[in-house]
Amino acid sequence: MEPVTTNEMKHRHIPDNNRSHNDNRNAPEPEIRVENPNDGALSGLSKGSIISIVLFVVGCFIYLAPKDVSCSMENAENRDFERYYGLGGQTNPFTKATADDCQSDIIYRPALPQGILQSDNSASSFLTLAPYGTGKTLIRCKYNQTLSPTKYFPVLILNKQISGYLETFVKKIETNTTVCREKNCLKDWTENEYGQLLLSSLVTRFIEVFPKMSNTELQPLFELSIEKQMRLITTIISYYSAVGTVELETFVNRILGTKYKTNEIQHQYMEKGVAYNEKLYTHFINEANRLLALDPNPTRIRLLYGVIAGQQVKNQFENIQLEENIFNDLRELTLFFRDKLHRIPVFIIDGIDENEYFFQNNKPNKDSLEAFCRTSVSNQIITQVMANNFHLSMFYPKIGDFKIEDAIGRVDKFPVYEIKWTKNSLFNYADYVLRHMNEKASYDRCKSLPNFETLVNYSDKSIPKYIDRLKTPRMLHYFIQELIIQMNNDARHASKPFIATVENVVHAYANAEKRFVKN
Numbered sequence: 011m012e013p014v015t016t017n018e019m020k021h022r023h024i025p026d027n028n029r030s031h032n033d034n035r036n037a038p039e040p041e042i043r044v045e046n047p048n049d050g051a052l053s054g055l056s057k058g059s060i061i062s063i064v065l066f067v068v069g070c071f072i073y074l075a076p077k078d079v080s081c082s083m084e085n086a087e088n089r090d091f092e093r094y095y096g097l098g099g100q101t102n103p104f105t106k107a108t109a110d111d112c113q114s115d116i117i118y119r120p121a122l123p124q125g126i127l128q129s130d131n132s133a134s135s136f137l138t139l140a141p142y143g144t145g146k147t148l149i150r151c152k153y154n155q156t157l158s159p160t161k162y163f164p165v166l167i168l169n170k171q172i173s174g175y176l177e178t179f180v181k182k183i184e185t186n187t188t189v190c191r192e193k194n195c196l197k198d199w200t201e202n203e204y205g206q207l208l209l210s211s212l213v214t215r216f217i218e219v220f221p222k223m224s225n226t227e228l229q230p231l232f233e234l235s236i237e238k239q240m241r242l243i244t245t246i247i248s249y250y251s252a253v254g255t256v257e258l259e260t261f262v263n264r265i266l267g268t269k270y271k272t273n274e275i276q277h278q279y280m281e282k283g284v285a286y287n288e289k290l291y292t293h294f295i296n297e298a299n300r301l302l303a304l305d306p307n308p309t310r311i312r313l314l315y316g317v318i319a320g321q322q323v324k325n326q327f328e329n330i331q332l333e334e335n336i337f338n339d340l341r342e343l344t345l346f347f348r349d350k351l352h353r354i355p356v357f358i359i360d361g362i363d364e365n366e367y368f369f370q371n372n373k374p375n376k377d378s379l380e381a382f383c384r385t386s387v388s389n390q391i392i393t394q395v396m397a398n399n400f401h402l403s404m405f406y407p408k409i410g411d412f413k414i415e416d417a418i419g420r421v422d423k424f425p426v427y428e429i430k431w432t433k434n435s436l437f438n439y440a441d442y443v444l445r446h447m448n449e450k451a452s453y454d455r456c457k458s459l460p461n462f463e464t465l466v467n468y469s470d471k472s473i474p475k476y477i478d479r480l481k482t483p484r485m486l487h488y489f490i491q492e493l494i495i496q497m498n499n500d501a502r503h504a505s506k507p508f509i510a511t512v513e514n515v516v517h518a519y520a521n522a523e524k525r526f527v528k529n
C-alpha cells in the first residue's frame with residue numbers, strides 16, 4: 011500500500027491553496043529562488059524577509075504535520091470517497107436518482123434538445139420524447155423555472171393530476187377496471203378529454219393563485235360585461251378540480267361583489283322571493299356528467315345554479331352545454347389570460363411515465379400511451395397552439411417504435427424533440443458534474459477529483475466494455491453510486507485510493523445493472 015506521500019501533502023497545503031491542486035498559487039515562489047545559488051538573488055533580500063520566509067516554512071510544517079495523517083488510508087475513517095475528494099457537506103449529484111424535487115442546479119445543456127431552453131427564456135410548443143432516465147424531468151424543471159412570471163402563466167400538469175383525470179374517465183366509461191388495466195383503458199379517450207384536462211388544469215391553477223392576485227392585476231376581470239363574467243364563472247365552477255367549494259365562492263363573490271354561500275343558497279333565494287328551479291339544477295348536473303374526465307360535484311353545481319339564478323341571467327344560461335363547448339371555452343379562457351391579463355398560459359405536461367394506466371409492472375401499455383399521445387396533438391389542440399392562444403410543452407416518455415410524428419398533421423410547425431445520449435455526451439456530462447463538484451469541494455481535501463476517464467481508469471483495456479454499456483445519465487448515476495461503495499471498501503489496499511480498479515468497475519456495474527433492470 012502506498013498512501014499519499016508527505017511531499018504531495020506539502021504542496022497541497024501551501025496557504026491560499028488554490029482550488030485546483032495542479033495550480034498551486036505559488037505564494038513562496040521568490041523563496042524558492044533564494045535557495046538557488048546560481049541566481050544570486052539572496053543579496054537582494056533583506057534580513058527581515060529571510061526571517062519571515064523561515065517562519066513561513068516552519069509554519070507550514072507545523073500546519074501540515076498533523077494533516078498528513080488525515081489522508082492516510084491507515085485510518086479507517088479516511089477510507090471515504092467524499093472525505094478524500096473534499097465533498098463533505100455538499101450533496102453528491104450522482105447520488106440523486108431522479109430530479110423530481112427540481113432542486114438540481116446542474117444541467118448539461120449541450121446534450122439536450124436546443125429548442126427547449128431558449129436563450130431569451132421564452133416558452134414554446136413542442137413534444138419532447140425521452141427514453142427512461144435521460145433527463146426529462148430535469149429539463150422540464152429548468153424550463154418551468156426560466157419562464158418569466160410576468161409574461162407567462164405556467165400550468166404544470168404532472169403525474170398526480172393526469173392520474174386523477176384518467177381515473178375518473180376510466181370509472182365512467184369502463185365497467186370492469188381489472189380488465190381495462192390489463193388491456194387498453196384509453197381506447198375511447200379523445201381530444202375532448204384532453205381538452206378537459208387542459209381547461210381543468212388551467213382553471214384549477216388560476217383559482218389557486220387567485221387569492222394572491224391584486225385588484226390591479228384583476229382589473230380586466232372586473233371590467234368584463236356581466237354576460238362574459240358569467241361565462242367565465244360557469245367555466246371555472248364546472249372545471250375546477252381541486253377539493254372544496256370555498257375557493258370558488260371567494261372567486262365569485264370577489265368578482266361580482268356578492269355574498270353567495272353554497273350551503274345557504276336555497277335560503278338566500280327564498281328571502282329574495284326567487285323560485286328555486288330544481289329542473290335547471292338537474293340539467294346542470296347532467297351537463298357536468300357528460301364531461302368524461304371530470305367528476306361532477308353537486309355542491310359546486312348548486313353554487314353555479316345559485317349564482318346564475320341570483321344574477322338574473324338565467325335565460326341565457328338555461329341551455330348551457332359544456333361538452334359541445336370544450337374548445338370554445340378553452341379558447342375563451344386562454345385568450346382572456348393572453349389578451350387581458352397579458353400572461354400566455356403555458357401547459358407543461360410531464361409524468362405520464364409513472365402512470366399506472368400507461369405502465370403496469372414497468373411494462374408500457376403501448377395502446378394507451380399511443381391513444382393519449384395522439385389526443386395531445388390532435389387537430390383542435392394544434393389549431394389553438396398555432397393561433398398562439400397558449401403554449402403546449404409536453405415531455406413524454408419514448409416508447410418502442412411508435413412514431414408520434416405520424417399523428418401530427420403539421421409536423422413542420424410542431425417540433426418533436428428526442429433526448430438522445432451518446433458515449434461522448436455522457437462522458438462530457440460526467441466531467442461536467444465532476445467539475446461542478448470540484449468547484450464546491452473544501453480546501454482540505456486530499457486530492458481534487460479527476461475527470462471521468464481517469465476516475466474509472468478507462469485506459470485499462472478491460473474497463474471500457476462495462477463503461478460503454480452505460481447509456482443514460484440515470485444509469486451513470488447508479489453506476490457511480492455503486493462504484494463509490496466499491497472504492498470505499500477497497501481504499502485500505504488500493505495502490506491509488508479512489509481510482510477505480512477493474513474489480514471495482516465489474517462489481518459496481520453488476521450492482522447498478524440490477525437496479526436499472528428493476529426500473
Ligand SMILES: *[C@@H]1O[C@H](CO)[C@@H](O)[C@H](O)[C@H]1NC(C)=O
Pocket residue numbers: 112151154155156166
Ligand atoms: C415552477 O417555477 C416556479 C417559478 O420559478 C416555481 O415557483 C415552482 O415551484 C416551479 N414548479 C416546479 C414543480 O418546479
Ligand SMILES: *[C@@H]1O[C@H](CO)[C@@H](O)[C@H](O)[C@H]1NC(C)=O
Pocket residue numbers: 186187188189
Ligand atoms: C372483471 O374481469 C375479470 C377478468 O375477466 C374477472 O375476474 C372479474 O370478476 C371482473 N370483475 C367484475 C367486477 O366484473
Ligand SMILES: *[C@@H]1O[C@H](CO)[C@@H](O)[C@H](O)[C@H]1NC(C)=O
Pocket residue numbers: 467469470471505506509510511512
Ligand atoms: C489503471 O490502468 C492502468 C493500465 O492498465 C494500470 O497500470 C493501473 O494500475 C490502473 N490503475 C488502477 C488504480 O487500477
